[in-house]
Amino acid sequence: MKNTALIYRYHDGSKNKVHSQAVFAGLMPASDLGRVSGALLHSYDNDGLGDFIPGQVGLVDLQNALHDDFVALAEAMGSAGLDPDAEAADRSAAEPFDELRESLLKTKPMWGPDDHPFHTLVSVEHTDAPVTAHKTIDAFIEELEVIVWDSSYKPPFYDEMIKNYDLHVAQQ
Incomplete structure (x- = not known):
């Protein structure tokens, strides 16, 4: 080292x-x-x-890196993180995370209170x-x-x- x-x-x-x-x-x-x-x-x-x-x-x-981490987490928990042969229940469970990711992509990093x-x-x-x-x-x-x-x-x-x-x- x-x-x-x-x-x-x-x-x-x-x-x-x-x-x-x-x-x-x-x-x-x-x-x-x-x-x-x-x-x-x-x-x-x-x-x-x-x-x-x-x-x-x-x-x-x-x-400002928090925003990117949120997007990456939502992506990993959404359908992008599923196997191509994932079951319908898994795809259904991933949908809210796909929606969250899309919502986050429409925002920019913010300095809040x-x-x-x-x-x-x-x-x-x-x-x-x-x-x-x-x-x-x-x-x-x-x-x-x-x-x-x-x-x-x-x-x-x-x-x-x-x-x-x-x-x-x-x-x-």
Whole structure:
């Protein structure tokens, strides 16, 4: 193993969740885990190491990825996830998910009242996966230790998601 993966999660106030990971060059020693968790915000999520705002430290914000996950889940639970020789009862059970998928495809990602900038660091793992982050794990830890977390931070796609939400509410 030669790299370090940080697995993190976004969950909105309704507890909808989406995960991602950033892979950094270099191995993080176990002794640096305290440095990482000490630089994070307190998390109310008991299975996380702490909260942070990915966009403030060069990682991807995940709020807009929830929509894609919902579409993929509806597709998997719908008729697309069935064997070609599936029984009629299974096809009937899949229909609501097909309808949900079609409905979701007509919407766009929205920033709703229960969205926020915070993400939870779930785990730190050594990996041979290719590097996806544009800095070493050491540089990332140093950045974490000096960042001042901004709870008013808005991700780059915030304006578009707010516009989508406002349009959705106006159509209700």
